[in-house]
Amino acid sequence: MPAEPLIVLAAVVSGIQAGILGYSYAEIMKEIATKISKxxxxxxxxxxxxxxxxxxxxxxxxxxxxxxxxxxxxx
Incomplete structure (x- = not known):
């Protein structure tokens, strides 16, 4: 079984969890950029x-x- 569908599914589940916890897309992107810059x-x-x-x-x-x-x- 290829790994790509599992990766997409994990991203969708993570997005749903973040939405339930009240995080916005902009906040998530800002944190990702901060971590990458570190x-x-x-x-x-x-x-x-x-x-x-x-x-x-x-x-x-x-x-x-x-x-x-x-x-x-x-x-």
Whole structure:
């Protein structure tokens, strides 16, 4: 079973709960923006580290880089 319908269902249930508790859409969006701005530094670090790992993995699988490394290691 795909996960998307479950995610949408969870969002609908959360929206209904927030409405019952008296929160408005604007208040929810403001809090989401506040939380994201607080963790922006950590998210940026994670994105950069992921990008660097992706580049290293692509470099490792590059045939020319592999041949070049072997030629450097030979005496």
């Amino acid at each position: 963790v922006w530094g950590a998210l940026l670090i994670l994105v950069i580290v992921g990008f660097m790992i992706g580049i290293m993995d692509a470099w490792r699988h590059n045939t020319y880089a592999y041949i070049f490394r072997i030629e450097i290691m030979l005496p």
